[in-house]
Amino acid sequence: MSELEQKGSAAKAASRALATRTAQEKNAALLYLADQLEDHAQLLLAANEKDLAAAKEKGTAETMLDRLRLTESRIIEIANGTRQVAALKDPVGEVTQMWQNEDNLTIGKKRVPLGAIGIIYESRPNVTVDAAALCFKAGNSVLLRGGSEAFHSNQALVKVIQAALVHQGFPASAVQLVEDTSRETARKMMKLNQYLDVLxxxxxxKLIQTVVQEATVPVIETGTGNCHIYVDEAADLEMAARILVNAKCSRPSVCNAAETLLVHEKVAARxxxxxxxxxxxxxxxLRAEPQAATILSTYVAASEEDFYTEFLDYILAVxxxxxxxxxxxxxxxxGTGHSEAIITNDYFASQQFQNEVDAAAVYVNASTRFTDGFAFGFGAEIGISTQKLHARGPMGLTELTSSKYIILGQGQIRE
Known part of the structure; x- marks a missing residue:
């Protein structure tokens, strides 16, 4: 059995053990983990510095370095996010429906963990803790495969996580890291059906499409964000400018940043x-199509490909x-079905936009940057689902559960 299969098998066994643990036990472990993350901040920063140094040597763009970087304040944010997850209501065991059928059977629908979850992700070390905390709280084990660019950071984080879980009486295999970051191992993980319940x-x-196209394990597709801001003819233009600057520039390297600006021709000149x-x-x-280019003083001519592109940089199609x-x-x-916004004072235009735009999150007079588990009140998120089956939008605890039917009888047999 390969190392990957061994970890997969351990994750499957851990998922069965976790499914029966109480909310109080899981919360205590998460709160202890949060303290340990802060206590080990210097160790985590030292590991992260190795990754940053390697990335800088490769000439990695600053926006991508920002995704990779840990700071003391970010570690505190990650720890506080873990505490927020602990404070959330545990969905596991909740009976969402109960009824009696014609045979006098009492039938209920109950939330249960998904099981063993595999997560394949890139450069952001905070995902390591967010994913571990959410999966754990929802009673799932998790097998993490981060990118090579964050290897030292992820390795250090998982060591802290595992030590905290073991201290609280949980198996270390509840959260594991695939340390081989090769593409071949990632592809093998995508086919680990005998151990993983979802990927x-x-x-x-590119990563997301590779997983969607090649995995045999069921996939929840997340997060490519080609997000738009549409400025309507009835928009408050000063408001629109503020929202656009926030949506594009507050953190351009994330999936909820705006990538395209659409402007109604009646207000474009202003x-x-x-x-x-x-x-x-x-x-x-600014990458502008011909009509926008006649108004702008500085621009690059836009290609059609630009309007399909998630730039993750200080670039905006117009x-x-x-x-x-x-x-x-x-x-x-x-668009990619992530987050879209209209800026308008016309109620009917706003309702038409929300009704007709096909996306996980559709905003009126607000920045797309709010599409986030914290901002929506879910605590940390596992990702933004852009598909329509099982989950859509920010995926919190509830989206990391499935359901089973529980049936109570008094000796009934079916005729």
Whole structure:
């Protein structure tokens, strides 16, 4: 049996043990883990520095370095996120429906853990703890396969996690790290059906599509975020500019950052110069289609591919549209079903936009950056699901459970 199969087998066994542990036991372990993360901050930062140094040597862009970087404040945030997960209601064991059928059988529907979860993800070390905490709280074991760029950080984090769990009486195999970061091992993990119940990819479009196309383990597709801001003819333009700057520039390397600006032609001549000025301090490159280009003073001509692209950088595609219908059609064609926003004071336009745009999160007069488990009140999230089966949008504890039917009888047999 290979090391991967051994860890898969251990994860399966751990999932069965975790499914019967109480919320109080799991919460105590999470609170202890949060303290341990803060107590081991210097160890974690030292490991992270090795990853940052290697990434800088490779010429990694600053936006991607930001995804990789741990700081003392970020470790505190991660620890506080773990405490928030501990404070959330445990969904496991909740009976969501109960009824009696014609045979006088009492039938209930009960939440249960998914089981053993595999997560394949890239550079963000916070995912290691977020995923571990959420899966654990929902009664699941988790097998983590992070990217090579965050290897030292992930290794150190999982050691702290495992030590904390063992201290609280849980098996170390509840949270494991696949230390071989080769593509071949990742592909083998995608086919670990005998041990893994579900696979969740987190990262760029290429990673996610590889997992979706090659995995035989059931996949929950997450997170490519080609998100749009549409500025309607009835928009408050100053509000629109504030929202756009936040959606594009507050953290351009994350999946809920805006990548395309659509502007109604009736306000384009006033709004686009405002945009240009507001984004200048951040050195955002504007990739404009021909009509937008006639208004902007500095731009790069946009290709059609730009409107399909999740840049994850200080780059924004810009297009002028003739109507709300054109805006919604553009979003439904080019978007990834993640997060979309309309800026308008027209109630009917806002409702049409929310009804017609096909995405996990659809905003009126707010930044797409709010699509996040913390912001939605779920605690840490496992990812943003952009598919429609099982879960959609920020995936919190409830989305990491399945259900079983429990049936109570008094000797009934079926005729």
């Amino acid at each position: 969740i990819p987190r990262g760029g479009a 709004f686009l110069p405002m945009v240009e000025q507001a984004l200048a301090d951040f050195h955002v490159e 297009k002028v549209v003739a109507s709300l219908d054109e805006a919604t059609s553009h979003i439904n064609q080019y």
